[in-house]
Amino acid sequence: MTPSTIDPVPLSAYPAFQPVDGPPPAMPAAWTATVLLHPFSPPLSTDPQPDNPFFQLCTADIVCVPGDYLSAQVTGTAYGQWWYVITPGATALSTDGGQSWATVDLGWSLPTDWYGAQAPNAACAGSAPLNWMSAEPVDWWKVPVPIPKSPPAATWMWFNSSTQAPVRMMFGNGPPKPTMGDPTQLGFFQMWSFTYFPSFQSYDSAAVAPTKPTTFAAAGIPGFAVGNPNGYELFSWNTNFGMTAFMTPVNGQFDPLPTRVLYAWKDDADYRVYSDRAQDTLMLFTYNPDAPDGTVSQTALLTGPAPSGTTPPPNSATGFLITAYENAPSTCLGGSQFPFPQEPPDWIAIPGVEGTIQATISGNPVIAPGTTVTICSVLFPPAPPNYPEATYLWTWYAPQNASGTQSRPVTFMQSQSGVNLGTSLALADYYFYEEFQQPINPANFDIPSVCGVQTRNIGLRRRLP
Template sequence: MGWSLPETSWFGSQLDKASCAGTSYLNWMAAQQVNWWKIPAPIPGSSPPVSAATWMWFDAQSHLPVRLMFGEGPPKPTKGDPGQLALFQMFSFTYFPVFTSLDQPPADPPSWTEPDFRGFTSGNPENFQLFTWNNHFGMTAFMTPVNESFNPLPTRVLYEWKPDADYKVYTDRAQNTLMWNTYNPDNPKAPTAEALLTGPSPQGVPPVPDSGTGFAISWYDDTITCKPLPFPQEPPDWVSIPAVEGTIQAVISDNSTLCPNTAVTVVSVLFPPSLPNYPEATYLWTWYSPFPGSGGTHSRPVTFMQSQSGVNLGTSLALADYFFYEEYATGIDPSNFEVPAACQGQSKEKQTPAFKRHSSFQAS
């Protein structure tokens, strides 16, 4: 299989290049503080040489593993990379709800027993429904890239989707995702990155300017750059669109490592082929925690990841872990969704972005 048995260090052949990006909780559930370790995974044949990132999260107190994410898959589905951790490298994402340190290897079990851990149930025995986003909300996250050159990016998301009857301008349906390079001191000139997506006009309504599109915006100290994105904003019920085959694959309830005192639904979403970056379909995985009495339709995001995300493919961001979350009764200030002049072929000179004009989330 091409594997090497793991030693006491799980960092493989890149042990001397492993680095700890910092310590924090994994998400808003605050189950335990973890150390975020990044290990480079050189990509064979890349020119110039490029490394993906293998991320490992270890409990800050016990130093036992909590989670793994591999940014570069094995050479073949049936053959691993001897320089990376055996077995686990065959999976994009792994959690360790139970991990026990032993002084001596255990004796072979007399018979096979089905592995299990507290609170996990395959399928959807409680008949939770798929979530639907609130029409107006804001949240924060850590966005973790598979590009070894970067550490996680503190991120703020604002989302607005007005119903058909209230739709008038492109800012009535828009999403602003703002990513800071706060924890990337080795890239002092890295910009503040903004992904601005707008939703399509309602059916039967002529498309308004700047609707149904997307922009990748880079805010430097004295200038702006803007590139088109190939996809628009998704509607609140995006996970229920038939083409994505959204399915609750499992439910985890009150697990002290993963979701203490609450439940999460583990949802798979099919990401269709998208040329040139993804010629084959891949899976997105997202965890949501249902609010009491909602049956799952009203849920809070926990984590989101894209399997087989690649370095320099799209944003190279494979993982989002969510923290602050707030829903609004009224719409968000539309200035948060303004399309900069640079995205319309106009001046690229410095202008004050909306995120510097507002000290907090604002509603209109």
């Protein structure tokens, strides 16, 4: 399936990969980095300030000589500092700036490459810019999670196509326990769901690398500010727009999907039929030629609820998942089989999700070039047993007005999303974006005949970007 002639987003606006040949990027003989770490979940209500950094947004300075040591000086954006030093035989921790040390068992092993035990199975989906903010391409590498799962989970890593420096990591499955890692996965980084590398420096040999740190210093990221110093309000989606994205799964059987989103949401006074509040998300399997049953595309057609106090029109507040195949008729899930109606424009402010602007970045040349972004967290359903109360959804938005209510999406990431629902899409990186002057043609939201008569079910709500 491809966009129709009435679709206002042309196929040329979809993101595309260029092929990548060659082996996975090697870890340098020595390297330093400053990183921004997004946790899988907030702390438990019974332990709101744990004596570790793994439940808060953190910055860290890393110095690593593979085979010798890795030093990670971590600063929490809410509280605390932790200095970890991993050596071949142990991990040491200091919480007082290096005055005293204790040996701790966190299940980490000293890294010698980026991929851990699954290095032979790393595969590259292709090369493309990370999002609309930068034209510089990065290589998208997928690494199987060593924990047996069916379907298998995947960790994703992005490396600068020219320098091979890491730019971002997404661990699709958390460590064995929130405070205990897996020695077969990348030490330290596996404890967070999402990591950015605003700076990275490699060295050809340990002899020319910086010396091992002897004092603690809080990491500095150009343009990064904790909290919300500009006083931005939470964003609200435009009510008539289109955008494109790469949707990246944590199901290791799939590669990213070029995706187009159309979104319409009329005010209460103008609402008449289900298509007045609707979202059509078309996901192309362009880079998944071996998808099950020859899948060509999937469309998540979601409709919004009628205004309070009015009689809901047919097909309102429901969801349909339409799958198109290369050599077979399309199929459709709906109603109780796909209970995901459209979310309102202010979905980040829905009571209970505790949408929060945790930090801002302005003009960082690597992760926010020429742009200011807000880093927002949203509480998502728990993922027991490790995250029994909630997980985090992380989303970055670029304010387009002084208040921040009008903002352009940059990325959307669901921590610990699991791999038991379709492709298990966990990440969206956004490219084309346009707020349309004319209403989107409602024919874009037509429910195909294959869907038949669906039973409405508004119960379980889950946001699809």
